[in-house]
Amino acid sequence: MNNKNKRPVYLNLFQIRLPVAGVVxxxxxxxxxxxxxxxxxxxxxxxQSLASADEYATVTGYLSLPGVRVLLMVLAVxxxxxxxxxxxxxxxxxxxxxxxxxxRWSAWAVLAGTGLTALVFGMxxx
Amino acid sequence: MTLRPTGSARRGLGxxxxxxxxxxxxxxxxxxxxxxxxxxPAPDYLQWKGWLAGIAVRVAVSLxxxxxxxxxxxxxxxxxxxxxxxxxxRVTVTAVTLVILLALGLWxxxxxxxxxxx
Numbered sequence: 001m002n003n004k005n006k007r008p009v010y011l012n013l014f015q016i017r018l019p020v021a022g023v024v025x026x027x028x029x030x031x032x033x034x035x036x037x038x039x040x041x042x043x044x045x046x047x048q049s050l051a052s053a054d055e056y057a058t059v060t061g062y063l064s065l066p067g068v069r070v071l072l073m074v075l076a077v078x079x080x081x082x083x084x085x086x087x088x089x090x091x092x093x094x095x096x097x098x099x100x101x102x103x104r105w106s107a108w109a110v111l112a113g114t115g116l117t118a119l120v121f122g123m124x125x126x
Numbered sequence: 127m128t129l130r131p132t133g134s135a136r137r138g139l140g141x142x143x144x145x146x147x148x149x150x151x152x153x154x155x156x157x158x159x160x161x162x163x164x165x166x167p168a169p170d171y172l173q174w175k176g177w178l179a180g181i182a183v184r185v186a187v188s189l190x191x192x193x194x195x196x197x198x199x200x201x202x203x204x205x206x207x208x209x210x211x212x213x214x215x216r217v218t219v220t221a222v223t224l225v226i227l228l229a230l231g232l233w234x235x236x237x238x239x240x241x242x243x244x
Contacts, residue, residue: 032202039191043234043237046237047237052171056171056174086149086153090149
């Protein structure tokens with residue numbers, strides 16, 4: 001680890017063609033971070049919604065604002081991708097779908113399932 | 127007795143397992159909750175409070191948040207280990223994260239358990 005040899009490091013993100021499983025992997029991380037950031041907001045909404053009938057009305061009022069609806073939509077899509085990628089990951093853990101062909105297919109399926117969720121949720125919600 | 131060197135093969139197993147168990151719990155309860163919420167009309171305040179009045183529901187939801195926090199801890203930690211190269215930065219960010227997650231856990235308990243009814 002200590003030899004500082006001069007190997008070429010080629011990390012031009014616009015030149016690297018990330019395989020689809022890699023795309024799902026990085027999206028799994030990004031959506032996870034997005035949801036962690038939303039946790040305090042969710043807790044605050046939960047706390048206020050239980051405080052009184054007036055506070056409950058305030059919270060539901062906020063949640064139906066157009067901007068907040070879009071935000072909730074983003075969160076729902078993040079959750080869908082994280083959930084589907086997680087199921088894929090758990091299956092890989094128990095050696096289901098570890099061949100390259102199936103793993104590529106399941107990565108596409110995660111993206112397709114997320115797109116479908118976005119479509120259904122968007123039509124119901126926005 | 128065998129002495130394990132630092133960085134032994136078992137390091138990380140607990141985190142790995144916690145990540146999976148919390149995922150299964152959240153995935154299971156989450157699916158039940160989503161299906162339920164899609165089937166029933168949006169609740170008013172009294173119904174909403176009524177759902178969370180039962181101690182079993184509040185414990186289940188508290189465990190959901192606890193799972194999310196443990197899951198977030200393991201996930202964020204692996205992200206930090208991958209991308210935060212300077213040791214001082216990684217240690218600082220990890221420590222701050224731990225404090226925030228613990229605080230969120232206490233807050234969850236306050237809302238749903240010992241602070242209930244609000």
